Amino acid sequence: MPRRGPLMSYYACRSCKAIFALTPDKEKKCPVCGSRDISNDWSGLVIILDLNSSIAKILGVSKPGRYALKVR
Numbered sequence: 001m002p003r004r005g006p007l008m009s010y011y012a013c014r015s016c017k018a019i020f021a022l023t024p025d026k027e028k029k030c031p032v033c034g035s036r037d038i039s040n041d042w043s044g045l046v047i048i049l050d051l052n053s054s055i056a057k058i059l060g061v062s063k064p065g066r067y068a069l070k071v072r
């Protein structure tokens with residue numbers, strides 16, 4: 001039976017640290033890099049707007065977006 005309304009969980013990618021929401025019917029993979037190595041056990045949310053900022057360099061991100069500081 002179809003569920004009414006999406007039940008979203010937030011996952012973080014272990015390869016690129018991107019944070020994204022998934023509904024139970026969606027394939028469990030990262031929409032940014034395509035990795036299936038994702039986790040819902042993460043902490044620290046940063047929003048990267050400027051790729052030249054030092055936090056973007058520390059995290060090694062290649063595009064603006066939401067990232068986790070720690071993915072377990």
Ligand SMILES: [Zn+2]
Nearest residue numbers: 013016030033
């Ligand atoms: Zn990824």
